[in-house]
Amino acid sequence: MTPGRVNGAKEARRGAARRHTGLRALRGIDRGLAASFALLMLTGVATLYAASYYNAQDSGSAFSEVASQLLGMAVGAGGMAVILKIDYRTLARPWLCGALLAGSFAMLALVAVPGIGKLLNGSRRWLRLGPVSFQPSELGKYAMILYLARALSQRRRDVTRFFTGLVPLFILPGLMFMLILLQPNLSTAGSVLIVTAVMAMLSGARWRHMGLVGAAGMALGTFYALSEDYRRARLMSFRHPFDFMTNEGYQLSQSLLAFGSGGLFGMGMGMGRQKFAFLPYPESDFIFAVVGEDLGFVGCVAVLALFGVFLFFGLRVAMRCEDRFGSLLAGGITCMIGVQCVLNVAVVIGMMPTTGLPLPFFSAGGTSISILMCAVAVVMNISRANQTGGAGTIEGNERG
Secondary structure (H helix, E strand, C coil), X not given: CXXXXXXXXXXXXXXXXXXHHHHHHHCCCCHHHHHHHHHHHHHHHHHHHHHHHHHHHHHCCCCHHHXXXXXXXXHHHHHHHXXXXXXXXXXXXXXXXXXXXHHHHHHHHHHCCECCEEEECCEEEEEEECCEXXXXXXXXXXXXXXXXXXXXXXXXXXXXXXXXXXXXHCHHHHHHHHHHHCCCCHHHHHHHHHHHHHHHHHCCCCHXXXXXXXXXXXXXXXXXXXXXXXXXXXXXXXXXXHHHCCCCCHHHXXXXXXXXXXXXXXXXXXXXXXXXXXXXXXXXXXXXHHHHHHHHHHHHHHHHHHHHHHHHHHHHHHHHCCCHHHHHHHHHHHHHHHHHHHHHHHHHCCCCCCCCCCCCCCCCCHHHHHHHHHHHHHHHHXXXXXXXXXXXXXXXXXXX
């Protein structure tokens, strides 16, 4: 055999090995989780185009929002490929968990600094790195879930004890809550505490203890909602939005008009009219109203059912995982996506005061979708590990 043929055979074997490695990274992933994830991504992109093409023409192209979203998805796909190749238990290492959490806190603190944090519509939620703007809270909430999964997996953590086990667990989430609240962003801040409480309950916290924590949270939320005039006005407007159409109730009123126009089966994909400069932010916080107008009640139920299927498979991964860290991590990520979906839909249909919280997989945001995809990849990684086995505590994994 000539040297050229030998080298060609070696390259062919290397290529086959690389392809085998890539396929092996996908093998064992829960099919229901993967299928519902793919459907949510595809439906989200199609809905985003329908919601954004009119306003996007101001930037010169009707596809500008979708192009930005696709770029974020490409970055997210790269992150997923890396995450799926590693052992998810690597995430439990103290230096990695600490670095992500410390970096998140640092960026959240920088957001509050005038001149560094980007001010938009009265809120300071974004950091700009060159041409890229992103919300540190998007990374921070998943970094907090990772920290909680690690903390609750340690044998010395006993959440059945209120003052020595449960209360210390809420210190760092409470600090993150306050930093996000300064932006202000009550919905995202609240979702961090809600998921913290859910993960504590999954770890065996007592119901009466969680009741005390919930009562304290409700008191804090009530004080915050009533502490400023504009918050009180927003609270009143969500109850009777059409009485406040000239100010605080305008956005919710237009959202409800969109749902009313959609009726049972909708006006057709992209045919709704409220996005034509009537409904503010149809491509982000209120994109579910576009679903209601274009696809009607049936379309809304279908989208929510798709989210329900995704949450079912995500929680099934958490329940089947024999590793306590993996179980809590998968459960926390899945619950965060579910809580964010519920809060967004509740705002859009008028069950909660208007807050700025995106709908996962649907709302525009390149960095947001890439971080979300990486988080889902962690759950997929855990589902694959369920097939191959392998469990242990954090202490045991670190010794290994």
